[in-house]
Amino acid sequence: MTLQISMEGPGAESELRSFRTWLLETPEMRQHAKFSWVTPPPPPGAMGSGTVETLQLITDNLWQVATFALAYASWRSTRRKTPTVTIEHEGVSVVIEGHDEESALRITRALTPQQERRDSA
Numbered sequence: 001m002t003l004q005i006s007m008e009g010p011g012a013e014s015e016l017r018s019f020r021t022w023l024l025e026t027p028e029m030r031q032h033a034k035f036s037w038v039t040p041p042p043p044p045g046a047m048g049s050g051t052v053e054t055l056q057l058i059t060d061n062l063w064q065v066a067t068f069a070l071a072y073a074s075w076r077s078t079r080r081k082t083p084t085v086t087i088e089h090e091g092v093s094v095v096i097e098g099h100d101e102e103s104a105l106r107i108t109r110a111l112t113p114q115q116e117r118r119d120s121a
Contacts (some may be wrong), residue, residue: 002057037055
């Protein structure tokens with residue numbers, strides 16, 4: 001499973017780096033996920049992307065989505081400024097703006113296939 005995490009707004013680049021550090025300090029994420037930086041391609045006709053890098057997270061199973069979502073919610077609760085965060089997986093995007101109390105649940109629901117949710121109920 002591959003997740004792409006990007007942030008927009010004031011301080012987005014440093015916040016994304018902070019989130020990566022937070023994830024690396026979460027034992028379950030550090031042990032079961034691989035992290036890398038991806039630079040998105042520039043829009044057609046542009047010389048550069050004009051965007052900060054995207055954090056790519058690769059994990060071997062869907063269980064890690066819940067761990068990721070909880071780590072995100074914990075990290076977000078420590079931030080004063082909250083850039084807009086976009087999390088993508090296989091064409092599904094979750095956009096979180098401001099302090100979203102239910103962000104962990106929204107992330108898990110959006111990134112977990114419908115069948116997986118039914119099987120675990």
